[in-house]
Amino acid sequence: LPPDAQMSDPGLDRLFQALADPYRRGMVDQLSRGPASVKALAEPAGLALPSALKHLGVLEAGGIVVSEKSGRVRTYRMQPGALADIEAWVAQRQRNWNQSFDRLDQLMAQTPELPEE
């Protein structure tokens, strides 16, 4: 399949790219627990402020986080619904397993156990 035949969604490509970096995933993990300043995000990651700002810029361009400046402090927070596509995909996989396990449960109940050897 040539790359251009894969009807890819530019929004999702940006989302994947934004999450491809371990520092950015760490930041998303932290922000999913609540808003934080640049300093509060940089410190646990061991990043200098300019590096942290660069990563946060990628996350903001990817539509995953939003920021606002109040005085001299810029605070970042999750963009509501940003991870919905990935979550929906994983939820689908879980639903598939649950339906398979429903059948497994039925089938087990209807099949006699083999005697102990």
Added chain:
Amino acid sequence: MADANAAHSTFVIERPLAGSPRHAFRFWADAALKQRWISCHPDWTQLDYSLDFRAGGGEISRTRSPDGAEHGVTARYLDIVEGRRIVYAYDMTVDALRISASLATVLFIPTGTGTLMQFTEQLALLDGSTDAKGRRDGSEIGFERLALELERDLATLQ
């Protein structure tokens, strides 16, 4: 240049099952039994299925959906403890596109009345997977398959 990114997720499903861990294990280890519960799509054509259930062995399933797409699941068993634990890696493809790669761990824990099956999947969702075809994979599920399976079992019992 094509992008090559991944998103990661881990989930755990716990299922109480009627029957011993040994009984539950059989349904993963026996090819004929496994095929009866694993497939989600009664309207898909099975093109190929093989199961070599041992550490180092593998499982291959290829199916075709009514829209003509070919869906592949390829697994490799990494660790098997008879009646207790199965660890395997698997990937899923739609036509030439690999949409995910996972590590799955299945534990069969004995309880007073039966088995608690704990299924953990550590999943790398590969990009390209959310295109139109990838999204369709697994989305057309319902209770048809379960209903068919029940009918067949009832017919067997009668």
